[in-house]
Amino acid sequence: MSEKSVSFEQSIAELEEIVKKLEKGELTLDDSINCFQRGVELTKFCNKKLDEAERSITMLIEGENGIVEKEMPALGQ
């Protein structure tokens, strides 16, 4: 499993946790600010993950020297 998807999932889950904790309002101001900063980092990270993936549709072909990744031929609609 690639690192990317795991960390996106974990990041958004952590972000959700942080927001819930913050919304309860039971943290000290210092802790709240720390949480907020972490939350901002996480949203930035998640946004980055959403945008950084490149669209690619390929076909994996078993060749003599192992798998070859080729552009997927255009498919009729």
Added chain:
Amino acid sequence: MPTKSVLTVSELNKYIKDLISRDIILSGIWVKGEISNFKSHYSGHFYFTIKDEKSVLKCVMFRSHAASVIFEPEDGMKVLIRGYISVFERDGQYQLYAEEIQPDGVGALYVAFEKLKQKLASEGLFDEARKRKLPYLPASIGVVTSSTGAVVRDIINILSRRFYNVNIKVYPVQVQGEAAAGQIAAAVRRLNELGNVDVIIVARGGGSLEELWTFNEEVVARSIYESRLPVISAVGHETDFTISDFVADVRASTPSAAAELVMPERSVVENRLDSLKMRLRNAILKKTAMERLMLKRLGESVAFRQPYNKIYQERMLLDVQKRYMQKALSVLSSQYRNKLSLLAARLDSLSPLNSLARGYGIIRSEKDDTLVKSVRSISVGESLKVYVTDGTLSCRVEEISEKPHGKGTRGTGDTGEAGKGAGDPAEDDKRAGVRGAGVQIEIQDMMGKPEGGLK
């Protein structure tokens, strides 16, 4: 007697066997029939006959082939058998040596399906507990399906619509026919080896039970079971269930549904993220606003606004205490004043001045100012001072007469007579004089002070 050579039974049987064995058709045939007298020998061989309406054929299937039969053959089952015809010399009987046996017709396929399903279920391949969650946002999706046709196109279209920067790797395979199962299993294993996808979709469009049969093959089921990556099985239509569906982590009713399951819509993810962002912002704003308010309240608290309040308050309390104390003191002093005036009145009643007022006098020698208590300390012609209530008299002694001893006039002479007739102190006896002197000393002390000092 026959002229031609005579054969033994064995020779004949051997001859027939050789004859049959040389026949090309009989050495590899498919025979269709219904099983009867089925016996699964402890050795692992199957012995049975197949029949149709008119005839019966003896069959044997040796362990080496019988072991690979995935269903349990039984009497009455219609089957297709591949094998060859040979002769069992001992009994002089030809029979079908079966190498492969398949259920014949849909009903039989269903039986085979159920058998495999039970077998794999008992091995735990379908356990819910071992099913993995799909990744929320897979970075890359492997699709094992035919590279041509509607299925791969639909999957790509739907994934692209949901998430434009999607990453799809198609692993083309045959999805029906003899080679299909092996190819699909190999593709699933290969994708696991490569590890360049987060999730695998195994898909095929709709078809007949026979056409979908590949996805009921054990080798496909095992490859899915062994996959490290989560697998979505999407075979046929909503009503089609295959073994792959049971063993996969998620069953999608159709290939299009698989595409929708595996990838969230980008807008949904963005909304989720945006909403979290907003909530995060609001939460911290609320927190800081609350803290600011608290601070403001603290600043506005009485202690900060009127720092002297406390002091004033304490001073007020002090004043109250002081008043209490003064009151208590004045009560106390008036009590003492009363007591004092009582004492003074009593003292006053004892004062010799009163005695003076009643007509007594105090006599002192002019020369040394000593009290005159006896005639013996005085000589004729001496000057004396006599103190009476309203002044002093200066006198001269003209005559001295001593009282004779033993004469007891003590009772009255005590204070009364001792001083009576200031000029006659001699009349007092010694003891009375001493007592009188006590009083007189007091008076003498008082005399220098303003008159009536005690009143």
